[in-house]
Amino acid sequence: MTEVPNQISKPEYAYAKSVTADVWSEDSLAAYLSDRMTPVGTVIARAIIERPSASLFVPDADGIIEAMAEDVQGSDYSEWADDFPTVSDEAMSALTLLLEPIKAWANRHCSVSFFTVVQPQPYTVTAADIADAEEYRRAEEQRADGAAQRAAPR
Template identity: 40%
Template sequence: MNFTSFSVKPAIRVLFPEGKGELYYDISDDQDPELLMAAQRAELEFDCELPEDIELVWVGETVGVLPVGSGATPVSGSFHGMGAILEATYTKAGGQHYSTVLGQHEDLADASRIAEALNAQAIAVEALQAFANEIVTGAFEGGSFDGGDIQDVAAKYGLLRVEQRETACGESCACREYGFPSQCYRKTALLGAGAPSATEREVQEVWSLSGENGSWDYASLGELIRDHYGHDCGSAGDNSSVAILAVGSTVKRAIVCKADPASFLQDAGEVQEWMAEQACQSDAGEWADNYPEVNEDAKRALGQALEPLKAWARSYCQPHFFTVKDIATHEVTEADVNDALSAHG
């Protein structure tokens, strides 16, 4: 069994009278509002009678109403009425897809954090398996296990992330140098070292002489100084329109903000819309009404199938374009100049 995803759904828990069965009814955006309001008013309990003016309809395999059988009994506690269910999607040999309830929780936010942690583990296992398969099957031809090549393969599967540095980091990581700059490999959360959080990913400095749009060309103060120290740079301080970059000149520093390349891909809904458009334009398009017809299981499977594409985009299509935030003024010091020139050799 291979778990592919874990999701959390707001739900109403209902135990049918006289022990006839137990249901979890999914609360979604298109949920019948009258049904939801009536259920909330009823404050459903384990032994409740369903309100006379509503009816929960059994819909078989459709996600929304989930039977809790002997092999899928929630283990994370119990709740009455409103709450959340934690659902696992998995595949078995042969590629069959299944879903089952793993647990339940009274708090949706807490359940979502559990699902997020489980998904991270599932992605890690998948990435490690793919990495090992490429090494073992011989697809890693011409590579050197004592060089940077194996790190490149690991970076391909998100196990390491690559940083460009002006000098060797000197820390315990897998670095290699090709002159200048250095290429430094850092472990990600998939190897248990902790991937950079969203905040950490944003903290990438960029430097500019003027702070004007299109002028943020330098990844470090040292690069900017080496290019402009002692040269006419157009502006150096508040009182000079044309000057030479020198000790005491002011430059601008900011934080880089890059978009997630996965956001440029089609999402699951857009994929279905594209399929529908192409089907209508096909030779048999006049009979393509309501194509593709997919149930909730298929939608979840599509969402999971798109995850490797998102990972590919993040690995190979990082944008070179960006915006900046937190612009600040920095006055060039003698130490800045000395560090920049000495690092350049």
């Protein structure tokens, strides 16, 4: 089996008005600055985005067994199902293994749009940042104009 080297990816950043902000924007810096309200030299905040894996929210084996027990208690069988389900350690191990493909499926198909931020730091807006924001704003205006023209009746 060939081992794949770890790839170091660039961090994904979020931006806010201050390092103590409660709300952070995951927009690019150019998008964040494109409203023309932030002059060169303004100090804003930048932090690294941390997104959880979707698989973090897949129940573990104990969670599956607990859900089964709760479901049976709400069913027509509840009177006779006090010890359901009872599974061996071997069965719990097998269930744990069965959950791995489900976790992989979740990571592949369930987009995580929420995040937390770490290492918030002051960031001073540069002239290059403002130029990038202007370019972003113009491109967005052109995209919107093109969409409006395509949507206009002919």
